[in-house]
Amino acid sequence: MQAVIFDMDGLLIDSEPFWKQAEYDVFSSVGVEVTSELTALTAAMTTREVTEFWFAKQPWYDASLEEVENRVVERVKYLIETQGQAMQGVHDLLNSLQQAKVKIGLATNSPKDIIPSVLQRLNIADYFMAYSSADEVSQGKPAPDVYQLTLEKLGIEAHQCIAFEDSLGGIKAALAAGIKAIAIPHPDEFDHDKFDLAPHKLKNLSEFNHQLGKTLLARS
Known part of the structure; x- marks a missing residue:
């Protein structure tokens, strides 16, 4: 070995709870109705795939996919840096x-x-x-x-x-x-x-x- x-x-x-929290916080802020049933499907995806998934379900128009993806990443980083175990x-x-x-x-x-x-x-x-x-x-x-x-x-x-x-x-x-x-x-x-x-x-x-x-x- x-x-x-x-x-x-x-x-x-x-960190799994942090990703779920960030997903809910960020996508809800752009008008997406985030449900636990659908977040179960996104758990294994990359952040870009998750962003594209929610956009396909419920599109938003006041921010780019890249901007929203970056918000998720920054939210997770904050939670990790302050609460991670x-x-x-x-x-x-x-x-x-x-x-x-x-x-x-x-x-x-x-x-x-x-x-x-x-x-x-x-x-x-x-x-x-x-x-x-x-x-x-x-x-x-x-x-x-x-x-x-x-x-x-x-x-x-x-x-x-x-x-x-x-x-x-x-x-x-x-x-x-x-x-x-x-x-x-x-x-x-x-x-x-x-x-x-x-x-x-x-x-x-x-x-x-x-x-x-x-x-x-x-x-x-």
Whole structure:
């Protein structure tokens, strides 16, 4: 195990509620009726995809899509920088990987501007050798692009690497890039059979150990 790549939202930081809050605040402000049923569909989208989704449902005319998208990003950044909390096991696992000289990367569908806010809020920036956003590639997760870019930045082959993901789209992206993915589902979804796609599943990052990583990579 020469490298580990982490997803960000919902895995390193409990930011999913911030995205929902920002989505409601910003799109409501331009006249969109935001419903919980429809926000369930936008959870795995990039910020641009979410903006285009709501515009297609209920168009607005007093601001460009880019302006509205930027408002969402700025709102999420503010919430992260003032309220963000690390998920269970984040600091201990990062420290353990660093001590073992394992390269650490990050691959997220979130805008690139948000990544430094998360790393600084959690005081974990020094652990990461590379990070990539869907902003930098042609397609976000579940396409493999963001993982492939992070592998390139780390100088690592996919078969030497493990990914941690909390969403089905993220797991699909990692597997499509040739990386063994460990699912860390939200507790409400832990028993959902969709996560059977992942080679392994844990309740939180604290349950991971290096032997598990080696065993996983040894599987054909």
